[in-house]
Structures are given as structure tokens and as C-alpha cells.
Amino acid sequence: MPQVPPAARPQRARDQKQASAWNDPIGIGMLVISAMLLLALISYDPRDLPSWIPGSLALEEDTVTRNFIGVVGAILAWAGLWLAGWAIYLVPVSMTWFGVCKLASNIKVSGRSWLGVALMVISAAAILAVQGILSSRDDITPHGGGGGLGYLIGGSIFANLLGTLGSTILFIAIYGVGFFLASGLHPMMVIEEVRGEIERWIEQNRVRREMAARLAEEEEIAAARAAAAGSPAPARRRKPQEVSPDIATPISTPAGKLVTPELGLTFEPKIIDASVSRTHNDEDDSKPKLSEVWQKKRAQKMEQAPHGTLGSLTVLFKDYKLPELDLLHWPEEAAKPVDKKEMLAVQETIVRALASFGVKVEAGDITRGPAITRYEVRPVDGLRVARIAALDDDIARATCAERINILAPIPGKDTVGIELANRDKVVVPIRELLEDDIFLNGKAKIPIALGKDVYGKTIIGDLAAMPHLLVAGSTGSGKSVCINGIITSLLCRFAPDELRFIMIDPKVVEMQNYAKLPHLALPVVTDPKKALMALRWVVKEMEGRYQMFASEACRNFEAFNNRNRKRIVPGGAAAVAAATAGAGGAVTAPAAASRGGMNPRPGPAMAANEMAAPTGAPVRKANIVAKSAAAPKITAIVPDVPFGSSIAALDEYAAEITKPVRKSNAFAQAAAMADAAQDGMHPEQVRLDYIADTDSAPWGSSDDDEDEDTTHEVNMSDDEDEDSLPIDDSGTWTGDSVPPPPRRHEVVIPDTLPYIVVIIDELADLMQTAPADIEGAIARITQMARAAGIHLIVATQTPRADVITGVIKANIPTRIAFQVASALDSRVILDRKGAENLVGKGDMLYVPPGGAQPIRSQGALVTDDEIHAIVSHCSDQGRPVYDVRVESDADGGDFMSDDEDGDESNGVSSEEEETLEKCLEVMRQEKKASTSLFQRRLRLGYGRAARMMDILEMRGIIGPGDGAKPREILVSLDMI
Numbered sequence: 023m024p025q026v027p028p029a030a031r032p033q034r035a036r037d038q039k040q041a042s043a044w045n046d047p048i049g050i051g052m053l054v055i056s057a058m059l060l061l062a063l064i065s066y067d068p069r070d071l072p073s074w075i076p077g078s079l080a081l082e083e084d085t086v087t088r089n090f091i092g093v094v095g096a097i098l099a100w101a102g103l104w105l106a107g108w109a110i111y112l113v114p115v116s117m118t119w120f121g122v123c124k125l126a127s128n129i130k131v132s133g134r135s136w137l138g139v140a141l142m143v144i145s146a147a148a149i150l151a152v153q154g155i156l157s158s159r160d161d162i163t164p165h166g167g168g169g170g171l172g173y174l175i176g177g178s179i180f181a182n183l184l185g186t187l188g189s190t191i192l193f194i195a196i197y198g199v200g201f202f203l204a205s206g207l208h209p210m211m212v213i214e215e216v217r218g219e220i221e222r223w224i225e226q227n228r229v230r231r232e233m234a235a236r237l238a239e240e241e242e243i244a245a246a247r248a249a250a251a252g253s254p255a256p257a258r259r260r261k262p263q264e265v266s267p268d269i270a271t272p273i274s275t276p277a278g279k280l281v282t283p284e285l286g287l288t289f290e291p292k293i294i295d296a297s298v299s300r301t302h303n304d305e306d307d308s309k310p311k312l313s314e315v316w317q318k319k320r321a322q323k324m325e326q327a328p329h330g331t332l333g334s335l336t337v338l339f340k341d342y343k344l345p346e347l348d349l350l351h352w353p354e355e356a357a358k359p360v361d362k363k364e365m366l367a368v369q370e371t372i373v374r375a376l377a378s379f380g381v382k383v384e385a386g387d388i389t390r391g392p393a394i395t396r397y398e399v400r401p402v403d404g405l406r407v408a409r410i411a412a413l414d415d416d417i418a419r420a421t422c423a424e425r426i427n428i429l430a431p432i433p434g435k436d437t438v439g440i441e442l443a444n445r446d447k448v449v450v451p452i453r454e455l456l457e458d459d460i461f462l463n464g465k466a467k468i469p470i471a472l473g474k475d476v477y478g479k480t481i482i483g484d485l486a487a488m489p490h491l492l493v494a495g496s497t498g499s500g501k502s503v504c505i506n507g508i509i510t511s512l513l514c515r516f517a518p519d520e521l522r523f524i525m526i527d528p529k530v531v532e533m534q535n536y537a538k539l540p541h542l543a544l545p546v547v548t549d550p551k552k553a554l555m556a557l558r559w560v561v562k563e564m565e566g567r568y569q570m571f572a573s574e575a576c577r578n579f580e581a582f583n584n585r586n587r588k589r590i591v592p593g594g595a596a597a598v599a600a601a602t603a604g605a606g607g608a609v610t611a612p613a614a615a616s617r618g619g620m621n622p623r624p625g626p627a628m629a630a631n632e633m634a635a636p637t638g639a640p641v642r643k644a645n646i647v648a649k650s651a652a653a654p655k656i657t658a659i660v661p662d663v664p665f666g667s668s669i670a671a672l673d674e675y676a677a678e679i680t681k682p683v684r685k686s687n688a689f690a691q692a693a694a695m696a697d698a699a700q701d702g703m704h705p706e707q708v709r710l711d712y713i714a715d716t717d718s719a720p721w722g723s724s725d726d727d728e729d730e731d732t733t734h735e736v737n738m739s740d741d742e743d744e745d746s747l748p749i750d751d752s753g754t755w756t757g758d759s760v761p762p763p764p765r766r767h768e769v770v771i772p773d774t775l776p777y778i779v780v781i782i783d784e785l786a787d788l789m790q791t792a793p794a795d796i797e798g799a800i801a802r803i804t805q806m807a808r809a810a811g812i813h814l815i816v817a818t819q820t821p822r823a824d825v826i827t828g829v830i831k832a833n834i835p836t837r838i839a840f841q842v843a844s845a846l847d848s849r850v851i852l853d854r855k856g857a858e859n860l861v862g863k864g865d866m867l868y869v870p871p872g873g874a875q876p877i878r879s880q881g882a883l884v885t886d887d888e889i890h891a892i893v894s895h896c897s898d899q900g901r902p903v904y905d906v907r908v909e910s911d912a913d914g915g916d917f918m919s920d921d922e923d924g925d926e927s928n929g930v931s932s933e934e935e936e937t938l939e940k941c942l943e944v945m946r947q948e949k950k951a952s953t954s955l956f957q958r959r960l961r962l963g964y965g966r967a968a969r970m971m972d973i974l975e976m977r978g979i980i981g982p983g984d985g986a987k988p989r990e991i992l993v994s995l996d997m998i
């Protein structure tokens with residue numbers, strides 16, 4: 023049970039506390055004055071008045087003062103009675119009430135309260151005058167019961183204008199207004215209270231009747247039993263009427279049944295302990311292991327794949343084994359059993375606290391989750407749930423909770439949930455989630471283990487459905503653990519050829535654990551400037567994928583990977599090999615290759631757009647042979663060469679060709695013909711087309727035509743010995759299982775593409791460097807990447823609107839919020855409050871795809887040891903295979919270089935660096951940057967100043983030029 027006193031009291035409460043030093047003396051003063059006034063009025067006698075006061079009945083010989091408060095009291099009483107008649111009694115009565123309020127509840131008595139009293143006195147006086155009440159004692163009230171005011175306002179003016187009844191109604195209304203002003207009550211509250219009281223009374227009677235009936239029944243049964251047994255009837259029990267309706271303490275029965283007679287409620291809360299975590303003792307050996315299931319599926323897939331169609335990464339990691347879940351730990355100790363009595367007591371406190379504010383609720387179930395316990399209460403009919411939510415501070419005070427969260431109502435239920443943090447948190451080990459059936463056999467395409475909800479239900483998200491995720495929370499709240507849990511889930515489920523990571527970690531330390539992962543498409547990016555390059559690479563990759571989808575007539579990633587691959591042939595596979603890495607051409611790690619006993623032939627980079635040229639399969643000798651073999655019905659593809667001919671026949675054809683055509687071109691022509699023929703054209707038509715087009719064939723027909731950039735570039739050059747290709751005379755590929763990699767500029771369509779998961783851990787650091795560019799890149803990726811199998815996970819500990827911008831939020835609907843400092847931060851992340859009430863250390867709100875209500879849950883815990891074990895297992899099987907295309911990024915950044923400055927420093931001389939320093943100093947002083955400013959302050963020529971501006975822009979320090987406007991400074995200059 024929580025015990026720390028409420029952290030945040032409302033401002034009003036604090037103000038009242040501060041004022042309490044004066045409240046007590048003022049309250050006492052009011053009580054004293056009102057008592058004296060009352061005594062003076064009660065003991066008023068006109069004979070006590072000095073003779074100079076009109077109406078005095080003082081006698082000279084009379085020396086006794088009868089008034090309890092002496093002459094002063096007599097004069098005050100005379101003045102009051104003279105002015106307001108008997109209505110003046112309302113003044114001491116009201117003052118007594120105010121005094122008591124001040125002493126008891128620190129309630130402020132404002133001018134409004136006094137105005138209320140004045141209205142009450144005047145209207146009461148007028149009513150007395152209009153109605154002629156108490157007007158007989160004219161020695162005390164010479165102007166009648168309502169005094170001078172009553173006589174003037176009521177008797178003279180309003181009685182004439184509105185008549186007796188009309189003016190009485192008016193003054194009763196004014197009296198009512200005065201009463202509400204003076205008391206601070208709201209009319210509806212009074213009505214509500216009265217109604218509540220009536221209901222309570224009815225309810226009590228009902229309970230009493232029911233109890234009486236039950237007791238009578240029990241007595242009857244007991245009497246019948248006694249009669250049957252021949253023993254005297256048991257003593258009569260206490261009559262139901264004897265049960266006091268004011269019993270304050272609930273009657274607790276051993277079964278946990280609570281009876282709260284004073285509330286008229288009987289409830290039997292169900293206590294669910296969902297915090298219990300499995301331990302190593304609970305392991306079920308009969309269950310198939312994740313790695314085994316995956317291994318089987320993968321082996322099946324590899325077997326079924328057409329010969330040679332596997333991508334290079336798939337081949338490279340052919341024998342890859344998923345990490346065993348044994349590398350992850352179970353918690354050492356099982357969770358402590360819950361103390362049901364304590365929970366029932368807390369629930370009773372909540373019900374009682376609400377009842378004391380007139381909010382009547384019935385207790386519902388109690389569910390203990392790993393980190394919080396949810397107490398459900400069911401409001402009685404007609405009670406607005408908002409009233410319960412409004413009492414959050416009072417419930418926190420009553421339960422001594424540090425933070426409470428109220429779900430009004432619990433989504434999908436008719437109850438309101440009051441969530442309090444557990445004193446003993448139960449850790450949710452990631453192993454428990456990964457062993458769950460939902461993770462193992464669920465429908466999720468990219469399952470990620472997130473945590474357990476308060477009901478103990480495993481939360482496994484599907485990154486493919488999300489399709490992007492925002493994780494935010496204050497520092498130390500559990501973001502990194504959550505991201506590590508997601509990465510661990512993915513590592514336990516996907517091999518490097520199935521899923522690749524791009525990790526952007528400006529905080530430098532968070533993702534170093536993963537530097538050796540074979541799943542990395544790029545080295546872990548720690549430099550914010552290179553992060554932009556990496557994001558641009560992702561955008562290019564995405565665009566490349568879309569082109570591939572278009573050329574294969576596939577709608578999306580899934581359709582592409584599951585497409586009918588009948589057109590893929592060994593040669594094609596060779597060409598697609600590197601592309602299958604998803605990261606394009608591969609700079610393979612030779613060590614890994616040799617470990618795997620393969621020769622992936624390190625090849626040059628390929629650009630995605632080159633890979634995706636719409637020409638279909640690459641043109642290679644192997645293709646021709648394979649096509650020949652695959653389509654024997656086509657008799658000939660080019661003159662004189664029967665289809666299905668051997669490689670030797672093709673060679674012959676190439677040698678005999680009359681036109682001066684390169685030998686390799688002949689094969690290209692043949693291959694293109696084969697493609698066309700396979701697409702359904704009649705062989706004769708193909709032949710005629712070929713003859714007609716020979717001169718204008720895109721691949722060229724002469725040795726002179728050496729244009730390397732033609733789309734249909736022929737792959738083999740003369741200096742390559744075609745006969746050395748491992749193809750036998752029947753056209754069967756006989757060589758290594760890894761076909762040769764494609765040449766640069768070669769057109770390739772990979773067999774399958776891997777998912778790409780981009781993880782940005784600390785968006786704020788990136789947004790400081792080049793906000794517009796980063797935001798633009800993220801927006802583009804999040805808008806379009808889903809269908810391309812690219813998913814983004816963005817984390818930040820700075821939930822500010824300038825970091826999580828509207829554009830980013832609009833495109834990332836799935837969010838996880840950890841504890842934050844304020845409701846404002848919570849709104850930035852979730853568009854609603856709630857995260858400020860979380861208790862940290864993995865306590866989170868998860869908004870699943872579709873923007874449903876946030877699910878309160880406890881995040882899965884993965885320890886550093888577990889991460890090391892998993893990463894070592896993966897990295898022992900192969901080194902990362904990076905894509906080098908990013909090297910030739912349009913921006914010219916040298917991504918792979920360890921040089922911190924990348925190539926931005928290229929071409930910047932040390933002399934220029936010095937001048938640049940001075941420029942930065944000027945910018946720090948002037949808070950702006952312009953060529954003329956540098957010219958003037960540093961006495962530079964125009965050319966040099968402009969060069970400095972260019973370098974500053976290139977380094978992302980200033981924004982691009984916009985006419986004559988000064989350039990925008992994009993970074994904090996103090997940090998440079």
C-alpha cells in the first residue's frame with residue numbers, strides 16, 4: 023500500500039494552510055463578538071439607554087443597567103433593533119457560523135459572505151414588516167418587527183408596488199440568494215444533499231427490512247431444526263431494529279465479504295492477483311522452443327526456394343541459429359503472495375472517502391498487477407463518474423498514496439478504476455513474454471514484447487501493424503529498458519537476412535551493446551550529423567523498394583516477399599544476392615563468410631534505384647541457359663539458335679554472328695528474346711522484332727557501343743571468360759551455392775527483402791542539429807515506409823512540442839508513455855493526461871495501433887547481462903554486413919569513416935577552420951549570421967565571407983538562404 027503523503031496538494035489547499043495562522047484568532051474573535059451581540063440583544067431594555075437616545079425610558083433614579091453587556095450593549099442592541107427589527111438577530115447567528123467555520127475548516131469569509139448576510143437581514147426585515155410579524159413590542163422595535171429598514175423598504179415601497187404577497191415572494195427570493203452567498207453553498211448541492219439524505223434513509227430502511235427478513239428466516243430455520251432435534255429453540259437474536267444504522271465499521275467476514283450498513287451496501291469484491299510471474303520452476307519442457315519452431319520453418323523455406331534464389335545474406339546466414347531463450351533469466355524469487363486483508367482495507371478506505379463527499383459507490387473487483395493495484399468501484403445510478411475523477415486528491419490523501427490514477431470509467435467496463443502503486447513491485451521478465459504463446463504462435467508479423475497489463479495479460483505488439491512507435495518519458499522512467507526489450511524480441515525471432523537494424527544513438531552509450539550485431543545495416547550512428555545521412559539512406563531504400571514493387575506488380579512488402587518467383591532463375595538470383603540484404607550491395611565481412619564456409623565475393627555497392635530498374639531479371643549467361651532449359655517449347659529465340667541449346671551452341675551463335683556484335687551482346691539479345699517469348703509472344707514475332715530492332719537495340723550492336731550506363735547493360739565483358747561460369751552443357755548451374763554477385767549498375771530484383779527497423783534513441787538530440795531536415799526525413803519515412811517493410815521506433819526523454827512535433831505525432835499513432843513530470847508532457851505524448859500519474863521503473867501507458875484507450879502496463883525487464891548474452895550469440899555467427907551505398911550519399915558524407923567531421927571537413931583548410939571559429943564567435947555575440955556581418959566584423963572579402971557561410975550551412979549550423987533575410991541559426995552555438 024502506498025504511504026508517502028500526497029506530493030501535490032492543490033494550490034487552494036496550500037493557500038488555506040498559509041492563511042491558517044490568522045484564521046484561528048479571527049474565528050475566536052467572531053465567536054466572542056457574536057456571543058456579546060446576542061447577549062446584548064436578548065437582554066435589551068429601553069430603560070438602559072442614555073436619556074439622549076430617542077426612545078429611551080431611562081429614569082433618573084434608576085441606576086441599574088439590565089443589559090448583560092452594559093450600556094454599550096444596550097446602545098448596540100437599540101441601534102440594531104431600530105434599524106432591522108428582529109431580523110438583526112441574523113447578524114450574531116451568521117457571525118457564530120462564520121467563526122465556527124473559520125476555526126474548524128479554515129474557510130475564508132469573503133466580502134461575498136458578508137453581502138449575503140446583509141441581504142438576508144434586509145429581506146428578513148422587509149418580510150417582517152410586510153407581514154406585520156412581531157410588531158407588537160413597539161417599546162423595543164418602534165418601527166415594527168422589521169425595524170426602520172423593513173418599514174421603509176418592505177412596508178412603504180414594495181408593499182405598495184407589489185402588494186403583500188408579491189413583495190413577500192420577492193423578499194423570500196432575496197433571502198435565499200443571501201443565504202447561498204453567505205453559506206457558499208450551491209443550490210444544486212443542497213438539493214443533491216437533501217436527495218442523498220432521502221435516498222440514504224430509504225436505503226437504510228431497505229437494508230433493515232432485508233436484514234430483519236433474513237434474521238427471521240434464519241430463526242425460523244433454526245427453530246425448525248431445533249424442533250426436529252427435540253432441543254429447545256435457540257435464544258432469539260438481536261432484533262434487526264437494534265442494528266444501528268450508524269455503525270461505522272464494516273463487518274468483515276473471513277471470506278472477504280464486506281458489509282457496510284451505513285452505506286447500505288453489501289459487496290463481495292473479487293481479488294485477482296495478476297502480479298504473479300512465472301519462475302524457472304514453472305518451465306514447461308514439453309512446449310516447443312521458439313528457436314526450434316523457427317529453425318524448422320526456415321529449413322522448410324530454404325528447401326522450397328528455387329535453386330539458387332536465396333539472397334546472399336540468407337546464404338551467408340544459412341546455418342544461423344536463433345538465440346535460445348535459456349540465455350534469458352527467470353526471476354530468482356517468486357512474487358510474495360498478496361495480503362488480501364490489506365487490499366480490502368484500502369478499498370474500504372476509498373469507498374468511505376468517496377462517501378464522505380457524498381459520492382456513493384459500490385466496491386468492485388480488486389486486481390493486483392505487477393506494479394499497481396486497481397480498485398474498482400461502481401457508482402450508484404445517477405452518479406456522474408466525473409465526480410469520482412474530481413476527487414483524486416482526496417482519495418490520494420485518504421489512502422496516503424504517492425500518485426493515483428483514476429480511470430473513469432475503465433474502458434469496456436461499467437466501473438471506475440482507482441489505481442494505486444504497489445509497495446512491492448513484481449518484475450516482468452522478458453523471458454516470460456517471449457515464451458508466451460502469443461509471441462510464439464500469434465498473428466503478429468513483427469512481434470515485440472512490451473509488458474504485462476494490470477490483469478496480467480501479456481502485451482505483445484506487432485511492429486508491422488503499428489507501423490511506427492514513439493516511446494517517451496522522463497529520464498530514468500524505463501525507456502531504454504523498453505527499447506532493449508523490443509530489440510531482444512526481434513533478435514530472438516529474426517535472422518540477419520530477415521530483419522535489419524539501423525540504430526541511431528546520439529547519446530552514444532545506449533546502443534553500444536549492439537555494435538557487433540550481424541543484423542545491423544549500418545554501424546550504430548552516434549553522430550547527429552550522420553544521423554541525417556542514415557535517415558536519408560532509409561528514404562532512398564524505401565523509394566528503391568517501391569520501384570521494385572512496381573516492377574514486380576506487387577502492392578507491398580508482404581506481397582513482394584510472397585510473390586510467385588517463377589521468373590527468378592539462378593543467374594537472377596546471383597544478381598539479386600546482395601540486394602537481398604535489403605541494404606543493397608554488401609560489404610561483407612570476410613571473416614564471417616569464411617566461418618560460414620562460403621564465398622560471398624565482396625562486391626561493390628549498388629544503388630537501390632539501379633537495382634530496381636524496371637527491366638526485370640538481370641541479363642546473364644546463366645539466365646539464358648536456364649531460360650532455354652525452362653521453356654523448351656520455344657523453338658528458337660534468335661535465328662539459327664534452337665531454344666534449349668547448350669552454352670556451346672550459344673557461343674557458336676555468338677561467334678558466327680554476321681554483324682559486328684560483341685559476343686556478350688549476343689547473349690544479352692538472346693536473353694531479352696527469351697524474356698519476351700516467355701511473356702507470351704510468338705517465337706516468330708520475337709525473331710522478327712529482333713531482326714528489325716537489331717540496330718536500335720538498347721544493348722547496342724557494335725563493339726564501339728560501350729555505354730556502360732544503358733539500362734539494359736550487358737553484364738559480361740569480353741575480358742570475362744564466360745566459359746568459366748559453372749554451367750554444364752544442359753544449362754544446369756553446377757557451381758558454388760552462392761552465385762557471383764552482380765556488377766555495378768546491374769539491374770536486380772532481390773528474391774526477398776528483409777524488414778528494416780530504424781531505432782532513434784533520443785530524438786531531441788537530433789532535433790537540435792537540423793530540426794527541419796530530421797523532421798522531414800522522419801515524416802517521409804513514417805508516411806510511406808510501412809508498405810516497404812521499414813519501421814521506425816523513436817524514443818525521447820524530452821516530451822516537448824518542439825521535439826515531438828505535430829508532423830511526427832500525426833504519423834506515429836502508436837505510443838508508449840513512461841512517467842513524465844506534468845500533465846502537459848503527457849498530452850504531448852499521448853494527447854491526453856495520465857502519464858504524470860505513472861510510478862516509473864517500467865510503469866507505462868501503451869496506446870496500441872488504432873488509437874484506443876491507453877493500456878496501463880508494466881514493461882518487460884531485460885538486463886544488461888541478458889543483452890550481452892543474446893548479442894554475443896548473434897555476433898558469433900557473423901559480423902555485420904553493412905551497406906556501403908550510404909558512403910556515396912548525395913550529401914557526400916563519408917558515413918563509414920570514423921572521422922568525426924565526416925567529409926564536411928574535406929576541402930576546408932586549417933586556415934579556413936580558424937576563420938570559421940571567429941565567425942562562430944561573431945555569431946555568438948550577434949545572434950545572427952550573414953555574409954555582410956562577417957565582412958564587416960572580420961574584415962573579410964566577399965568571397966571569403968560567402969565561403970564561410972557555405973561551410974556553416976554545409977555543417978548544419980545555419981539554414982539555407984532566403985533572399986535578403988539573415989540565415990536561421992539551427993544549433994545552440996554554445997554547444998559548438
Ligand SMILES: Nc1ncnc2c1ncn2[C@@H]1O[C@H](COP(=O)(O)OP(=O)(O)OP(=O)(O)O)[C@@H](O)[C@H]1O
Binds near residue numbers: 450
Ligand atoms: N520494466 C522494468 N522493470 C523493472 N525495472 C525497470 C524497468 N524499466 C526500468 N527499470 C528500472 O529503471 C531504471 C531506469 O531505466 P532506464 O535506463 O530504461 O530509464 P530511461 O528512461 O532510459 O532513462 P534515461 O533516459 O536516463 O536513459 C533501470 O535501471 C531499472 O532499474
